[in-house]
Amino acid sequence: MCTGTRPLSLQSLRPVSPTTPPRSQTTLKPTLPAHNSTAGTPLHIACATNGSRSRNRSPDDYQSTLQALNSKGRVPRKSLGQHYMLNSDINEQLASAACVEEGDVVLEIGPGTGSLTNDPYMASLVSERFASTEKFKVLKEDFVKCHIHSHMTLLLGSKKSLDHPKSRYAKVVSNIPFNISTEVVKLLLPMGDIFSEVVLLLQEETAVRLVQSSLRTSEYRPINIFVNFYSDPEYKFKVPRTNFFPQPNVDAAVVVFKLKQAVDYPRVSSTKSFFSMVNSAFNGKRKMLRKSLQHICTPTEIEEALGSVGLPATSRPEELTMDDFVKLHNLIVKV
Numbered sequence: 001m002c003t004g005t006r007p008l009s010l011q012s013l014r015p016v017s018p019t020t021p022p023r024s025q026t027t028l029k030p031t032l033p034a035h036n037s038t039a040g041t042p043l044h045i046a047c048a049t050n051g052s053r054s055r056n057r058s059p060d061d062y063q064s065t066l067q068a069l070n071s072k073g074r075v076p077r078k079s080l081g082q083h084y085m086l087n088s089d090i091n092e093q094l095a096s097a098a099c100v101e102e103g104d105v106v107l108e109i110g111p112g113t114g115s116l117t118n119d120p121y122m123a124s125l126v127s128e129r130f131a132s133t134e135k136f137k138v139l140k141e142d143f144v145k146c147h148i149h150s151h152m153t154l155l156l157g158s159k160k161s162l163d164h165p166k167s168r169y170a171k172v173v174s175n176i177p178f179n180i181s182t183e184v185v186k187l188l189l190p191m192g193d194i195f196s197e198v199v200l201l202l203q204e205e206t207a208v209r210l211v212q213s214s215l216r217t218s219e220y221r222p223i224n225i226f227v228n229f230y231s232d233p234e235y236k237f238k239v240p241r242t243n244f245f246p247q248p249n250v251d252a253a254v255v256v257f258k259l260k261q262a263v264d265y266p267r268v269s270s271t272k273s274f275f276s277m278v279n280s281a282f283n284g285k286r287k288m289l290r291k292s293l294q295h296i297c298t299p300t301e302i303e304e305a306l307g308s309v310g311l312p313a314t315s316r317p318e319e320l321t322m323d324d325f326v327k328l329h330n331l332i333v334k335v
Contacts, residue, residue, distance in 0.1 A: 045107050045137040045155060045170075083244035085175055090201075090239055097236050097256050098173045098199040105156060105170040107195075109143050109184065144183055152194045169196035178203040178250075182223060185210070185257075189230035192259035198231070199256050204238060207253035211235045220318045222278050228322050229266060229274075231257040266326040269335040277329050281317040288314050289328075297332045305331040 085091065100106060130136040139151060152170055172195055176184050181202050188198050202210070211233045213219040227233050239252040268274040277296065284292035289306065290299040290313065303313035309327040311320065320328070 045105060045139065045151075083246060083248050085243060086245050087243040090243055093237065094173050094175070094199055094201065094254060097254055098171045098197050100171060100173065105152075107148075107152065107170055107172045107174070109172070109174040109176050144180065144187065148187070149191060149194060152191075156194070170194060171196060172198040172200070174199070175201040178206070178248075178252075181206050185223070186226065189227065189257060189259060192230065192261050192264075195259050197256060197258055199236075199254065201239060201252050201254050204251040204253040207235055207255045211255055215321065216318050218318075222275070222282050225278050225322050225325060226275065227257070229271075231259050233257050266322065268326055268329055269333070273333050273335055274326070274329045277333055278317075278325055281320075281325075285317060288316055289320075290314075292317070293332070302332060 095106075098106070127138045130138075137155070139146065156168065156170060172188060181200070184200070185198075188195065209219050209221075210223065210227050212235065213221070213224045234256045236254040236256055239254065241248050241251050244252075265271070277293065280295070281289055281292050290302040293302055296302075305328055306313055306315050308331060309324055311324060311328075
């Protein structure tokens with residue numbers, strides 16, 4: 001929980017004007033605009049400054065967004081899942097959920113009005129819009145393909161050299177495409193050495209499944225093990241579909257992932273072999289583990305290992321907690 005500090009804006013910048021609608025790129029940036037969807041997701045990086053965006057907020061986000069799109073002949077592309085955020089209050093709440101403070105480095109994936117389409121034209125508009133500040137950088141790359149760890153390591157290193165000792169970690173605050181949310185989560189959560197918090201606006205169903213899925217339910221999957229291995233997730237609030245243009249068929253929700261440091265990860269001999277075992281277990285979800293994991297060791301050895309951790313020999317994957325999987329892995333997998 002963030003207490004004792006007033007949330008700071010990612011940057012004290014004017015809202016999008018009718019002549020400069022930011023759109024698709026990988027960037028680290030202040031405002032959290034459109035909700036788009038495509039694998040070619042760009043990024044913005046910004047350094048937070050003291051101040052409040054509310055003073056500079058557009059009086060009519062809906063009209064300004066439409067004007068910005070129309071002025072450049074741009075329309076949301078449903079094939080790419082583009083849904084533009086129309087409510088500045090939601091953007092403020094996203095920044096607040098990340099406890100953004102002055103001096104923080106913040107990464108936003110695909111920011112700008114309609115930003116997840118690797119559109120160099122719109123990327124240039126975003127760069128132009130924020131040309132007056134030195135605390136902003138646009139990376140015109142595909143997020144799921146670029147070396148974001150290397151980019152952030154270099155950026156944080158240069159920031160520390162500028163006498164910003166608190167900037168050891170960056171934060172991610174982003175409204176990402178629904179159709180690549182799992183892929184983005186898998187890329188970001190293991191980067192606890194770079195990011196302290198990852199705040200994402202996701203499809204509500206996905207948000208609930210990542211945070212609240214229970215044992216012995218159809219929604220309990222390997223991604224739940226992955227999320228809890230690398231982070232402490234928290235469902236923050238629901239965002240009704242009426243806040244987007246065009247209006248999607250589903251509601252959204254904000255999730256905060258507090259990333260763990262490597263020393264806090266569950267103790268396994270190899271994370272690669274651990275998740276390989278978990279995935280194998282769930283490939284035969286209704287199968288007992290003594291069958292789905294028999295490529296690792298004999299059914300008898302699996303039964304004995306299950307007994308050692310207090311589980312029945314007939315256990316199925318949806319019945320094991322993350323800690324159970326960790327104990328089982330350390331007993332049956334030889335690295």
